[in-house]
Amino acid sequence: MTGTAGDDHADVVGMWVSADGHIRQELLPDGRYDEARGERHSAYTGRYTVTGSHLDYVDDTGFTATGDIRDAVLYHERLVLYREQKPS
Template identity: 40%
Template sequence: MRTSRVDTTIFGATSLLTLALGGVAPEQITVPAPVASEDAEAVAGLWLSADKTVRLRLDADWSYLGRVAGRHRAAKGTYRPEGTGLVLRDDTGLRTPVTIADDVLEMAGHHLFRA
């Protein structure tokens, strides 16, 4: 008869967090500052993905226009600061979170850079 072997390795909280964060220790992570609600000019402008398939124009009046190559309809709506990033809300009510880090926007798996 075979007995199954049980791994009894015990991880501490720091080890578990390091594994969960892909090998980056928690003390090495910097938290970006929140975006101020009056700071539209700081993020306003044209943002493009590296392959230029995703375009996002953020206007200083808190409106946006986005285009993705291959899609017929452009996304348009408004955006608002939320925590350390932004939330885009299109005309249909769809909400898309945007993370801001080191002058790069991360949105739906795409990294956008200032044009």
């Protein structure tokens, strides 16, 4: 999975949440992300690209970060995020 087209992000798109729910990172199908921290909505926004199970982030301020998905867990720098399950 490479590139930035919407379909390329199908496996990562959705809400990723820290175990305590404090950090919520939404990966959007258009290659954008929106991360909330506690009560601070849109604390970080920017774009991401996916290569295999690796993510590269570029914040709208120019800050860069990386992440990797292993065993359905997103390891984003020092954060550990889990895919939010939608109620059935």
